[in-house]
Amino acid sequence: MLAHLSLWDQAMRTHALFRAQQARVAALQKDMQALQEDLKASSSREQDAFEALAKAECTQLCNRIMTQLPREVRDMIAQHLTTKPNERINRDYFRSTTDPTTKLHTHDPTRWKATHYPAHFWDPAYVGTALYTELAENYYHTSTFTFGDDDGLMARFLSTDLMNTGYVPKELVSAIQVDLNAMTYDRSSCIGYMFGCATKPERLAAALDGVRDVRPGTRVVVRFWTQAKDEVQREEQVLTAWTVVGPVLREAKGRGCVVRMVIDGDVDVDVDVDVGVDGGDGGDGRCVASV
8 A cells, every 4th residue: 555655755856846847848848939039130131231231232233333344354254254145035924923921822023033144233223223124135236046846936935024124025125046856845745755756847937937137137047957867858857947947047048137057966057049849959859968
């Protein structure tokens, strides 16, 4: 009986100690949460203060650049920052971004720009409107923009002022490149996605939509890549592409553009030759590009 009471008393003391420790842990967790909230608020205030200081310092520097440096030197700075020798524009360029609060995909201009152009010099709040405009002008004028076979992507890019500069890119863009392939791995069918299917002329034409919008003097290069098992199939692929690309390039050349078509990276096509199945190429029925 005494042993039973002793065990019961020990169990009660252990339980009381356990409850006391639980209360202490809960109090410590509450204190830690309060400290975390204070730290978060302090960090937020410090971050805001640091960002305000950075903007002020950067704006002051950029104002001196705009007022004390000649345009030639400013152009050198702009080229160093924004000139891209191969700026790839793909279908993701216009896609919506995730709202950090709702977790939904929506199109927000500020969030879109922060995703695609995260550098601080793309923010007028840091560099000022005047320098920002010069940077954007240089970006469009000196970069080479490369497109794939996405339907209407080039035309949309050239006619959309996502940088909020007051003009559309086609007014300044001076070099574009279009990469086309004889085979398309289209997700619309399982076979096409796994093994590929011949790219239809309609898709090639849709990818070139926008070439007619570029200004005179623009350099337009179309690179076509074949994927053939023999020379006969290769020539068929080139001829199919040329029937679509040729008229577009000749029209662009007539407007003063500098045009070029390259097959498989090393064969240039004479854009003034009207290639056709009846000859246009020397009379032997072979494509002029297959040399």
